[in-house]
Amino acid sequence: MFDHLLSSVRIGSLDLKNRIVVAPMGVEIAEGDGRVREPVLAYYAERARGGAGLIITENTSVGYPKGANSAHELGVSDDSFLPGLRALAEAVHAEGGRIAIQLAHHGKVARLDSQQGRDLIMPSVPEAHFRPTGPLDLTLDEMRAMGRAAGPGHPTIRSATPEDLEEIVGAFASAAQRAQSAGFDGVELHAAHGYIFSEFLSPAWNRRTDMYGGALENRARLLCDTLVACREAVGNDFPLWCRVDAQEFRQPGGIVFEEALKTARLAEKAGADAIHVSAYAPPLGAGFTEGPIVHTPGGYVDYAAQMKAQLSIPVIAVGRISPELGDSLIRDGRADLIAMGRPMLADPELPAKLKRRERGSIRPCVYCYTCVAQPFFDRRVRCAVNPLTANENELSDRLKKRSRERKNVVIVGGGPAGLEAARVACLRGHKVTLFEQQSQLGGTLRLAALVYRPNEELLDWFLETLSQSDVDIRLGQTMQVSDVVNCAADVVIIASGSGREPSTIKGSEKSHVFDGDSLRALLSGGVDSSERRELKLFPRALVAVGRFLGLLRTPAQVRWLSRWYMPMGQKVAIVGGGLVGIELAEFLAERGRRVTVIEKSKVAASEMAHPRRWRALHDVRELGVTLVMEATVEEITDTQVLYERILDNGQKERVWLEADTVIQTLGSIPNSELPDLVRTAGVEPICIGDCTGVGYIEGAIHDGFHAALSIGED
Numbered sequence: 001m002f003d004h005l006l007s008s009v010r011i012g013s014l015d016l017k018n019r020i021v022v023a024p025m026g027v028e029i030a031e032g033d034g035r036v037r038e039p040v041l042a043y044y045a046e047r048a049r050g051g052a053g054l055i056i057t058e059n060t061s062v063g064y065p066k067g068a069n070s071a072h073e074l075g076v077s078d079d080s081f082l083p084g085l086r087a088l089a090e091a092v093h094a095e096g097g098r099i100a101i102q103l104a105h106h107g108k109v110a111r112l113d114s115q116q117g118r119d120l121i122m123p124s125v126p127e128a129h130f131r132p133t134g135p136l137d138l139t140l141d142e143m144r145a146m147g148r149a150a151g152p153g154h155p156t157i158r159s160a161t162p163e164d165l166e167e168i169v170g171a172f173a174s175a176a177q178r179a180q181s182a183g184f185d186g187v188e189l190h191a192a193h194g195y196i197f198s199e200f201l202s203p204a205w206n207r208r209t210d211m212y213g214g215a216l217e218n219r220a221r222l223l224c225d226t227l228v229a230c231r232e233a234v235g236n237d238f239p240l241w242c243r244v245d246a247q248e249f250r251q252p253g254g255i256v257f258e259e260a261l262k263t264a265r266l267a268e269k270a271g272a273d274a275i276h277v278s279a280y281a282p283p284l285g286a287g288f289t290e291g292p293i294v295h296t297p298g299g300y301v302d303y304a305a306q307m308k309a310q311l312s313i314p315v316i317a318v319g320r321i322s323p324e325l326g327d328s329l330i331r332d333g334r335a336d337l338i339a340m341g342r343p344m345l346a347d348p349e350l351p352a353k354l355k356r357r358e359r360g361s362i363r364p365c366v367y368c369y370t371c372v373a374q375p376f377f378d379r380r381v382r383c384a385v386n387p388l389t390a391n392e393n394e395l396s397d398r399l400k401k402r403s404r405e406r407k408n409v410v411i412v413g414g415g416p417a418g419l420e421a422a423r424v425a426c427l428r429g430h431k432v433t434l435f436e437q438q439s440q441l442g443g444t445l446r447l448a449a450l451v452y453r454p455n456e457e458l459l460d461w462f463l464e465t466l467s468q469s470d471v472d473i474r475l476g477q478t479m480q481v482s483d484v485v486n487c488a489a490d491v492v493i494i495a496s497g498s499g500r501e502p503s504t505i506k507g508s509e510k511s512h513v514f515d516g517d518s519l520r521a522l523l524s525g526g527v528d529s530s531e532r533r534e535l536k537l538f539p540r541a542l543v544a545v546g547r548f549l550g551l552l553r554t555p556a557q558v559r560w561l562s563r564w565y566m567p568m569g570q571k572v573a574i575v576g577g578g579l580v581g582i583e584l585a586e587f588l589a590e591r592g593r594r595v596t597v598i599e600k601s602k603v604a605a606s607e608m609a610h611p612r613r614w615r616a617l618h619d620v621r622e623l624g625v626t627l628v629m630e631a632t633v634e635e636i637t638d639t640q641v642l643y644e645r646i647l648d649n650g651q652k653e654r655v656w657l658e659a660d661t662v663i664q665t666l667g668s669i670p671n672s673e674l675p676d677l678v679r680t681a682g683v684e685p686i687c688i689g690d691c692t693g694v695g696y697i698e699g700a701i702h703d704g705f706h707a708a709l710s711i712g713e714d
């Protein structure tokens with residue numbers, strides 16, 4: 001019922017209708033001058049309409065452009081920002097929401113300072129810059145884009161002088177007052193994530209010997225002085241709090257929880273009305289998915305609970321918290337409010353849907369990190385599953401408006417592109433018929449759901465959403481030209497996925513060699529219909545029994561069952577280390593298989609957003625998967641795979657690898673037969689998703705969305 005999560009709560013003098021908070025997220029929608037304009041208003045208004053008790057804005061620069069991370073960040077550094085900020089507070093209030101501003105100075109990661117040739121300010125000049133120890137796992141394009149965002153040349157880092165610190169405290173205090181006069185409902189000081197306050201708090205970054213360094217009381221002085229100055233500026237009745245790191249992971253000598261707890265107590269004493277509990281790790285590599293963009297569900301809830309036990313002010317918990325977990329945390333007195341970040345990009349209507357008891361209709365975040373990859377490149381946030389996010393201004397009204405003309409839309413293919421196209425076309429009032437040749441919907445999303453759990457929630461959401469819609473779904477039917485005629489189709493959208501490039505590797509026809517599709521069919525019991533290879537009798541019987549008993553109906557069931565039994569050998573070679581290859585490697589290694597991935601390029605899983613790649617590659621390496629890069633497979637025998645790879649010295653070596661199962665995740669090719677067929681019925685089809693080239697879930701959903709949105713618009 002989510003009664004606890006939906007119950008009212010108070011921070012200082014601020015009454016909130018429920019305990020769901022939109023976490024601060026730097027969405028970088030501002031146009032490059034830190035000002036609030038229509039797109040920013042539309043983004044926040046959409047989240048206010050979604051029913052959250054409180055929205056905390058993205059980090060907003062108190063000294064903009066000084067100390068800002070990006071030109072696209074919001075600013076609050078002088079009164080010229082007031083009209084925009086006022087409009088923002090009003091837009092949220094008009095939707096019945098409450099909004100607090102997050103105030104920040106980015107310290108060592110103030111990229112706008114380095115772009116514009118100013119010194120970076122830190123507590124002390126670090127002895128050595130952070131250097132990743134393992135492989136960077138970034139493509140050349142990504143490294144170039146990050147380099148461009150960081151600005152030309154090497155930034156100069158300077159130890160903050162007393163004048164700098166005075167300026168910073170003053171900038172926060174006047175920003176807080178400005179926010180108050182603009183109509184905001186509260187102020188959050190960003191004292192986490194390696195920005196200025198967090199650097200002062202961290203013994204790893206703060207090596208000062210003056211009153212701001214050494215003992216924790218000294219390291220917390222800048223934060224506490226700022227809280228006091230802000231309190232003086234806004235008065236006692238205005239809610240003011242801070243966000244802190246409970247832990248600094250992977251940073252020798254960094255913040256530890258015991259100290260974070262003391263910092264929270266000091267902040268409470270200095271006048272904070274609440275504590276928001278996040279965490280941090282060096283931002284390049286898998287650590288980024290430990291803090292602040294945590295991958296482990298509920299990764300920080302124990303920290304929040306311990307803080308709550310020790311403090312008398314409300315505690316805001318964050319970090320991959322589902323509504324169910326959030327509700328139980330409130331019920332058990334382990335947190336007072338629940339902040340959600342990525343889920344609010346995926347579906348800003350989450351709180352309203354919980355209230356309407358429509359849990360199943362909440363579009364889930366698939367934790368693919370597409371959103372948070374963008375700011376690394378100084379680009380506007382994107383959500384893989386919600387194309388509206390950060391485009392509300394251009395797209396919201398178009399989506400809501402029913403089409404002037406009701407068209408007959410035929411969609412071929414029930415993968416993510418076809419499902420999204422069907423959803424949107426139906427929403428806009430068209431008559432939609434969807435043909436799927438398999439007996440279940442999902443297409444490539446089913447394999448994706450099998451090997452990466454969050455994708456299953458997306459699949460379930462599509463199934464639930466379409467089951468509530470008027471889309472006419474024809475399962476197990478291959479669309480024929482006659483169907484185009486019988487449906488009187490005005491529009492045909494082909495989303496039938498890609499064809500498979502025939503493998504040229506010698507031995508790839510052998511019975512222990514699978515491709516992604518046949519593996520999915522094998523695991524999910526679709527063997528008889530679509531698996532072309534002969535399985536040995538015993539495994540085939542087992543799969544048939546599993547299917548008969550209904551044990552292979554959902555990806556979750558297959559995942560569970562496959563922990564006990566999988567019809568494949570122990571030594572698995574995966575040919576192709578793209579997204580599919582790496583997710584499969586993790587799935588198989590978790591099930592005790594010895595897995596080697598052989599990949600042509602230098603960077604594995606390059607289609608994943610790089611933070612997700614960092615996490616996935618970290619996890620497969622931890623599981624003992626061997627990644628062989630810059631290698632080409634030449635031959636597959638009954639027991640071995642022969643590959644050639646380029647060594648560091650440029651020489652080539654040929655290696656025979658033991659393998660009793662081989663999975664090829666190689667090449668997809670556009671599917672051109674179907675479009676030609678549709679043309680014979682006199683309709684020019686719209687081709688989307690993998691049938692135009694492989695775009696994975698994000699590409700598929702965005703394609704489907706835009707194709708359906710454009711129907712009947714001209």
Ligand SMILES: Cc1cc2nc3c(=O)[nH]c(=O)nc-3n(C[C@H](O)[C@H](O)[C@H](O)COP(=O)(O)O)c2cc1C
Nearest residue numbers: 023024025026058059318319320340341342371372
């Ligand atoms: C795109 C994006 C931008 C973020 N920007 C900020 C920010 O400006 N300030 C901040 O304190 N945290 C920021 N975060 C971290 C979130 O507030 C939140 O702590 C984190 O995403 C974990 O919560 P979640 O699992 O609900 O997404 C950002 C997260 C994302 C995904």
